[in-house]
Amino acid sequence: MSVLEKITSKDAIALEEKHGAHNYHPLPVVLSRGEGVFVWDVEGKKYYDFLSAYSAVNQGHCHPTIVNAMIDQARKLSLTSRAFYNDMLGKYEKYVTETFHFDKLLPMNTGAEAVETALKICRKWAYEKKGIAENAAEIIVCENNFHGRTTTIISFSNDPVARKNFGPYTDGFIKIEYDNLMALEEALKTNENVSGFLVEPIQGEAGVYVPSEGYLKGAKALCEKYNVLFIADEVQTGIARTGRLLATCGNCSCVDKHCSGEPEVKPDILILGKALSGGAYPVSAVLANDAIMNVIRPGNHGSTFGGNPIAAAVGMAALGVVKEEKLAENAYVLGEIFRKELNEFIPTCDLVKSVRGKGLLNAILINDTEESSTAWDICMALKENGLLAKPTHGNIIRFAPPLVMTKAELLDCVSIIIRTLQTFKQ
Numbered sequence: 001m002s003v004l005e006k007i008t009s010k011d012a013i014a015l016e017e018k019h020g021a022h023n024y025h026p027l028p029v030v031l032s033r034g035e036g037v038f039v040w041d042v043e044g045k046k047y048y049d050f051l052s053a054y055s056a057v058n059q060g061h062c063h064p065t066i067v068n069a070m071i072d073q074a075r076k077l078s079l080t081s082r083a084f085y086n087d088m089l090g091k092y093e094k095y096v097t098e099t100f101h102f103d104k105l106l107p108m109n110t111g112a113e114a115v116e117t118a119l120k121i122c123r124k125w126a127y128e129k130k131g132i133a134e135n136a137a138e139i140i141v142c143e144n145n146f147h148g149r150t151t152t153i154i155s156f157s158n159d160p161v162a163r164k165n166f167g168p169y170t171d172g173f174i175k176i177e178y179d180n181l182m183a184l185e186e187a188l189k190t191n192e193n194v195s196g197f198l199v200e201p202i203q204g205e206a207g208v209y210v211p212s213e214g215y216l217k218g219a220k221a222l223c224e225k226y227n228v229l230f231i232a233d234e235v236q237t238g239i240a241r242t243g244r245l246l247a248t249c250g251n252c253s254c255v256d257k258h259c260s261g262e263p264e265v266k267p268d269i270l271i272l273g274k275a276l277s278g279g280a281y282p283v284s285a286v287l288a289n290d291a292i293m294n295v296i297r298p299g300n301h302g303s304t305f306g307g308n309p310i311a312a313a314v315g316m317a318a319l320g321v322v323k324e325e326k327l328a329e330n331a332y333v334l335g336e337i338f339r340k341e342l343n344e345f346i347p348t349c350d351l352v353k354s355v356r357g358k359g360l361l362n363a364i365l366i367n368d369t370e371e372s373s374t375a376w377d378i379c380m381a382l383k384e385n386g387l388l389a390k391p392t393h394g395n396i397i398r399f400a401p402p403l404v405m406t407k408a409e410l411l412d413c414v415s416i417i418i419r420t421l422q423t424f425k426q
């Protein structure tokens, strides 16, 4: 079959079924075009995208500024490897570190690679700066975390589906309850070899768990007390998704380009991915100040594609769009409206227990067991009604549209969601 030949949804799904590994269970919709908050399937049906590729497409599908930056750079130079310098990487590093107020950036491609990088930096810092005995460093992580799919990362996951039969696992991790400062202090107090605390400011994959007010700030203070690095995985929560440039900005009133560099919580190591490229290209990064990042020296770590000129051009354009279009502010305002509208509806409906989230990273909790198919069935009905969302963990549906949405579009989506939920009788 020619790649240019038109394909039906049914045939496209059959091809993947036959020739592709079955490592995902997609909603049965085959998309061939996207623009802003919309995507179209191969039959021409239009949908609101309420997943945004797990918050990678915060800037909207095929944003012209980002696409043009990518095309222009692709015509000039795409890859040199880091064996040589290229004329884009330094500019990109300056732009991103100035945006987030860190001394240095280490470029990677995917989120999981950036998490791995942060773990390696933390361990090396533990031995060379904190003075921990060789091979003894430990890093605290949270239960129900999601940090990616590599062997080390799944070693400290507690999701049996992600973990089982992929052992032996990597040592050196201590798991504690999320959103529990006492558990963190206990772990810090009783393990003198702890060198880092890796945390998602909001647990996205676990079902959009927003920690208690003050948790992140308290965790950072404990890390300082015990000389442990606070490592924030903002791969999903970062880049304006939660109504601030970063979720660790907290309620800091400066958004977008007015960022003062004084967030509620300043991580020692910041991990970014997903929307760092607006979904156009795999771009991830680890940021830290010199005292930490300088433990990495030539040969310690790398990636053939990390820091390539296209990634650099795309990353700068994608961050530029976030600032220019005030996407953090928009996510904040629309998120408040979204939760208010759903909170007014929920008491009238037995099907939904609650809505939670921050900015435009939200989820509804379905009043059914984790094993039930209700959330999946609701997503299928939403698809019929022109809105694409996906369950996370059985009975939770995440709602995370591109941040370029207008208020009128958001209200249209709220009415699609409510209308769809009303067709489900309990």
Ligand SMILES: *Cc1c(COP(=O)(O)O)cnc(C)c1O
Pocket: 054, 109, 110, 111, 112, 113, 115, 146, 147, 148, 149, 200, 204, 205, 233, 234, 235, 236, 237, 273, 274
């Ligand atoms: C998606 C995600 C990752 C992994 O990113 P990939 O690009 O899929 O490797 C890591 N951490 C968090 C919090 C994520 O949401």
